[in-house]
Amino acid sequence: MPRVTVETVEHVARLARLSLTAEEKETFARQLDQILAYAESIQSLDTSGVPPMSHAIASGLFRDDAARDARMREAALAEAPDAADGLFRVPRILP
Amino acid sequence: MANELHWLGAAQAAAAVRARDVSAVELVRAHLDRIAAVDGTLGAFLEVTADRALERAGRIDGLLSNTDPGPLTGVPVAIKDVLDVEGVPTTCGSRVLEGYRPPFTATAVRRLESAGAIVLGKTNLDEFAMGSSTENSAYHVTRNPWSLDRVPGGSSGGSAAAVAAGLAPLAIGTDTGGSIRQPAAFCGVVGLKPTYGRVSRYGLVAFASSLDQAGPFGRSVEDTALVAGVLFGPDPRDATSAPVPVPDFAAGLERGVSGLRVGVPWAFLENGVDADVMASFKDALRTLEDAGARTVDVSLPYLPHAIATYYLIATAEASSNLARFDGVRYGLRVDAGDLLGMYGETRDRGFGPEVKRRIILGTFALSSGYYDAYYRRAQQVRTLIRRDFEQAFETCDVVATPTAPTPPFRIGEKTADPLQMYLADIFTVPASLAGLPAVSLPMAHANGLPAGLQLQGRLFDEETLLRAGHAFQQRTDHHRARPAAVA
Numbered sequence: 001m002p003r004v005t006v007e008t009v010e011h012v013a014r015l016a017r018l019s020l021t022a023e024e025k026e027t028f029a030r031q032l033d034q035i036l037a038y039a040e041s042i043q044s045l046d047t048s049g050v051p052p053m054s055h056a057i058a059s060g061l062f063r064d065d066a067a068r069d070a071r072m073r074e075a076a077l078a079e080a081p082d083a084a085d086g087l088f089r090v091p092r093i094l095p
Numbered sequence: 096m097a098n099e100l101h102w103l104g105a106a107q108a109a110a111a112v113r114a115r116d117v118s119a120v121e122l123v124r125a126h127l128d129r130i131a132a133v134d135g136t137l138g139a140f141l142e143v144t145a146d147r148a149l150e151r152a153g154r155i156d157g158l159l160s161n162t163d164p165g166p167l168t169g170v171p172v173a174i175k176d177v178l179d180v181e182g183v184p185t186t187c188g189s190r191v192l193e194g195y196r197p198p199f200t201a202t203a204v205r206r207l208e209s210a211g212a213i214v215l216g217k218t219n220l221d222e223f224a225m226g227s228s229t230e231n232s233a234y235h236v237t238r239n240p241w242s243l244d245r246v247p248g249g250s251s252g253g254s255a256a257a258v259a260a261g262l263a264p265l266a267i268g269t270d271t272g273g274s275i276r277q278p279a280a281f282c283g284v285v286g287l288k289p290t291y292g293r294v295s296r297y298g299l300v301a302f303a304s305s306l307d308q309a310g311p312f313g314r315s316v317e318d319t320a321l322v323a324g325v326l327f328g329p330d331p332r333d334a335t336s337a338p339v340p341v342p343d344f345a346a347g348l349e350r351g352v353s354g355l356r357v358g359v360p361w362a363f364l365e366n367g368v369d370a371d372v373m374a375s376f377k378d379a380l381r382t383l384e385d386a387g388a389r390t391v392d393v394s395l396p397y398l399p400h401a402i403a404t405y406y407l408i409a410t411a412e413a414s415s416n417l418a419r420f421d422g423v424r425y426g427l428r429v430d431a432g433d434l435l436g437m438y439g440e441t442r443d444r445g446f447g448p449e450v451k452r453r454i455i456l457g458t459f460a461l462s463s464g465y466y467d468a469y470y471r472r473a474q475q476v477r478t479l480i481r482r483d484f485e486q487a488f489e490t491c492d493v494v495a496t497p498t499a500p501t502p503p504f505r506i507g508e509k510t511a512d513p514l515q516m517y518l519a520d521i522f523t524v525p526a527s528l529a530g531l532p533a534v535s536l537p538m539a540h541a542n543g544l545p546a547g548l549q550l551q552g553r554l555f556d557e558e559t560l561l562r563a564g565h566a567f568q569q570r571t572d573h574h575r576a577r578p579a580a581v582a
Contacts, residue, residue: 016414016458018451019439028455031513038514039403042476052474053481055305056291056530061338063331075198081428088423093434
């Protein structure tokens, strides 16, 4: 089982776009180590040839692939922290 | 007083409004008064939509002379704050969505309102439905109406507490790994997790998309069946909603349980069940036998791996679903110079500890080098758990367990130890992983506190669960008990 270290948490937090405090990193490393130790039980199971299950029901309720006007642009933009000219506005992306 | 309006069941209330014995406005007012009287103590609601409710009740009363608004005419309902109601804040119990007012209404809510129901407000929950105690709400705790120093369960704790305390005859919750059934058990009410796909998830904020399902709480099976008939059915706005016919649940309720085979996985129940809960469970099984059912021992050998499987799959899906809360489109934004800084700070400030813990765990399970060993393997064990149930249903019609291994625990008791909190879901996650419907029914109190009998059924066979539950309630009074702590 991989040991979860503060470095592991830092790496995963970067992937998840989460800035964590030093204290959070310590706590999560300890707790995740504990949770993964518990989850280790499934490693010993023989799963050869068992297909993975991604959904409970293979549903197929699809509507026609037709463009519709949802008439929601204004309402959606009204909820944004920052919007301009019919668009969401974000901080500078390129340095 | 037995005839207080706020203790009327949903079926009774709808009948009374339709017969014009009571107006929808009077009924809504009685519940708003009840909320004003006890919710300061209880904390079941995050937002009470009093004006909207009274306005709609008035409209229903006006319609009655020439139309029948539907089976839930005038019936107040509380909505877990993870389902959208246009113009009413949706917080998901999180700071990250503070101030957000959705521009649309969830299909589940729209169906209720189309059947004449009146939304009273939005109920408290664990942040993004992640938790088993409602203590993870960013806003406040909800207390168990039976014992104010205990949790109501979670994550739909506000909905369960509201129904138990007479703040609403009906409530809607969501269940990803037990979030309807466990709070129903802890608060002494009926909670139904439908088959995955039964209820549209349009307008439901996603936690784990292969598991999430909305469903009803009621004080009786009769009321729960009534609202299930309204909620269920396919929706073109949700491709995962199932195009499966919805039976007339009320018509089938009285058919009894003669010959019903109740499977009990005794080996799985051997360890870790509180002695009082076990005594109450055995008593409940005897009641079903007295009503004509037969119990059979069934084997579900992979269930001990359900918690590990569930917490890998659910967190992986959550880490993906919660990527959308990034300060761009709604709710909180914390500025920190550039875009990446803004993402990171918004999410660190906006999410509480349990949500961050699950995002980290889920991102880890999906990350390069660990995907096969954790996420993919969990998906394979999920198949094995599904097969366990398929095999069991060859010799039985429903599988019975206690809903939770213990009575409601004390506020604060498990918050320091996430793994202990996860283990409280041991009996509810298996049906979630398999996609099966399951109901929790109030059984005899365990050491003075509510406890639940869980019945799990075949895919899309809610009818058998409701019929068995109704037969159980015809022979028991557990669902008629009222919590003294908020009398």
